[in-house]
Amino acid sequence: MNWSYLFKHWFGTLFITPLICDLSYYCTSNTNRIFGLVEMFPYTLLFSFFFSIPTYVVYGCLFYFLIKNNATETTSKIILVATATIGITITYLFLFNSRELLIYLGYITASVITGTIFKIKK
Numbered sequence: 001m002n003w004s005y006l007f008k009h010w011f012g013t014l015f016i017t018p019l020i021c022d023l024s025y026y027c028t029s030n031t032n033r034i035f036g037l038v039e040m041f042p043y044t045l046l047f048s049f050f051f052s053i054p055t056y057v058v059y060g061c062l063f064y065f066l067i068k069n070n071a072t073e074t075t076s077k078i079i080l081v082a083t084a085t086i087g088i089t090i091t092y093l094f095l096f097n098s099r100e101l102l103i104y105l106g107y108i109t110a111s112v113i114t115g116t117i118f119k120i121k122k
Helices: 004-028 041-068 073-096 101-117
Strands: none
Touching: 004 041, 004 073, 004 101, 041 073, 073 101
């Protein structure tokens, strides 16, 4: 398995989420105003990066464990995407306490998409 998958999944999620959140907010609200995560992209990226570090430390340890145990690509992706999803959920509940549902759904959607698209094997 390729360690670059971990970073592609992580940074792909962080970069795509503001766009997903703003588009979903624009489509579901009655206003024509964009939510603002793309407008504040450097700050959004910085805060997202720092808040996601604990999740991806666990993710990295799990990735190493899966490599050592020769897990299949499909099994590894399912476990890793599930781990990222659980980490996102815990972080979301800690930070937002069930508010800002579109942000939560944006991160989950971006994580599933990037975790599925990128190849885990060379």
